[in-house]
Amino acid sequence: MSLDLDGLDLAPDLADVMQRLTVVGVELARLIARSGLEGDLAAAQGTNAGGDGQKALDVMADAAYLRALHGSAVAYYASEEEDEILTLGPGTLALAVDPLDGSSNIDVNVSIGTIFSIFPAAGNAEASFLRKGSEQIAAGYMIFGPQCALVASFGRGVHLWILDPDTGRFERLPDIAGVPRDTVEFAINASNRRHWPAPIRAYIDDLMAGVDGPRGRNFNMRWIASLVAETHRILRRGGVFLYPGDSRAGYERGRLRHVYECAPIAFVVEQAGGEATDGYHPILDAVPSSIHARTPFVFGSAPKVRRIARYYDDAEQAALTPDEHL
Ligand SMILES: O=P(O)(O)OC[C@H]1O[C@](O)(COP(=O)(O)O)[C@@H](O)[C@@H]1O
Ligand SMILES: [Mg+2]
Numbered sequence: 001m002s003l004d005l006d007g008l009d010l011a012p013d014l015a016d017v018m019q020r021l022t023v024v025g026v027e028l029a030r031l032i033a034r035s036g037l038e039g040d041l042a043a044a045q046g047t048n049a050g051g052d053g054q055k056a057l058d059v060m061a062d063a064a065y066l067r068a069l070h071g072s073a074v075a076y077y078a079s080e081e082e083d084e085i086l087t088l089g090p091g092t093l094a095l096a097v098d099p100l101d102g103s104s105n106i107d108v109n110v111s112i113g114t115i116f117s118i119f120p121a122a123g124n125a126e127a128s129f130l131r132k133g134s135e136q137i138a139a140g141y142m143i144f145g146p147q148c149a150l151v152a153s154f155g156r157g158v159h160l161w162i163l164d165p166d167t168g169r170f171e172r173l174p175d176i177a178g179v180p181r182d183t184v185e186f187a188i189n190a191s192n193r194r195h196w197p198a199p200i201r202a203y204i205d206d207l208m209a210g211v212d213g214p215r216g217r218n219f220n221m222r223w224i225a226s227l228v229a230e231t232h233r234i235l236r237r238g239g240v241f242l243y244p245g246d247s248r249a250g251y252e253r254g255r256l257r258h259v260y261e262c263a264p265i266a267f268v269v270e271q272a273g274g275e276a277t278d279g280y281h282p283i284l285d286a287v288p289s290s291i292h293a294r295t296p297f298v299f300g301s302a303p304k305v306r307r308i309a310r311y312y313d314d315a316e317q318a319a320l321t322p323d324e325h326l
C-alpha cells in the first residue's frame with residue numbers, strides 16, 4: 001500500500017482508487033526528480049482540447065493515471081489532456097483529473113502537481129461530471145515540490161500526507177486545521193491588470209495602495225503560476241487567489257477549468273473553512289456547461305473572498321451586474 005488511510009473509514013472502492021492515484025504520484029515524483037537526467041519532461045508534444053500546448057509530462061501523467069485506473073471502480077475518466085470523457089468499464093465512480101498542473105513550471109524546477117475530483121458515477125458520462133461540485137465525494141491534489149504531499153478531503157475535513165522518499169509511502173500528518181483568516185497575501189497574475197473587470201481592478205488597486213490606501217495596511221503579492229502550489233500556501237498560511245475572467249479573447253471566463261481544477265480545489269478549501277467563488281457565486285453551487293468549461297476563480301480566507309464579492313456589489317450599484325466579468 002502506498003497510502004496510509006487508517007482511521008478514515010473510506011468505502012473499499014474509493015480507498016482502492018486513492019491507492020492507485022498515489023502509486024502514480026510516487027512514479028511521477030521520481031520521474032520529476034530525475035527530469036533532465038533521462039529525457040526532457042518539458043518538451044512540446046501537441047495541443048489538448050482546451051487549446052493549451054502539451055508538454056511531455058502532461059501526456060505521460062495522463063497516460064499513467066489512465067493505466068492505473070483500468071480495472072478500478074472508475075467507470076468514467078475525464079482529463080484535461082483528453083478531448084472526451086473516457087468510459088473505462090462498469091464501476092461506481094467518476095474521476096476527473098488535471099494530470100499535471102502548473103505545466104509552465106516543469107522546466108524551471110518549481111512546484112507542480114495533480115488535481116483530482118471524484119463523484120459517484122451517474123447515469124451517463126456527461127451527467128457524472130456536469131453537476132454541482134458540492135456532490136463530489138473526494139477531491140484533492142498531490143504537489144511535487146521540495147516535498148511531495150497529498151492533500152485530500154472526503155467531506156469531513158482536509159487530510160495531509162507527505163511522501164517518504166525512503167519507503168515510497170505517503171504517511172499521514174495531522175489534518176489541516178483551517179485556512180487562516182487574517183492574512184496579508186494575495187495571488188493574481190498582475191500582468192493582466194489592464195484586462196481585468198472593474199471590481200477586480202478596484203480590489204487589487206486598494207491592496208496595492210497599502211498603508212496610504214483605503215485598507216490602511218500593506219499587503220504582499222505572490223504568483224507561482226501553479227494552482228496546486230498557490231492552494232497549498234493558502235491552506236497553510238491563508239490569503240486569497242484570483243484568476244478572474246478578463247477581456248482577452250478566450251479569457252472571458254478566465255483560464256482555469258471548472259471540472260478538474262476549480263471544483264476540487266473549492267471542495268478542499270471549503271472543507272478547510274475557506275471560501276471559493278467565481279468572484280461572486282460559490283463555485284460548488286455552479287453546474288459546468290461542458291467538461292473543459294472555464295470559470296473565473298477566487299478562493300482563500302473567507303473574509304477576503306467575501307470582501308471581493310462586495311466589490312461586485314459596489315460595481316452593480318454603479319450599474320454593472322454581478323455576472324458581468326468584463
Ligand atoms: O500563466 P498564467 O496565465 O498566469 O496561468 C497560470 C495558471 O495556469 C495553470 O498553470 C493552468 O494549469 P495547467 O498547467 O494544468 O494548464 C495554473 O496552475 C496556474 O494557476
Ligand atoms: Mg492546471
Ligand SMILES: [Mg+2]
Binds near residue numbers: 058100102103
Ligand atoms: Mg494540466
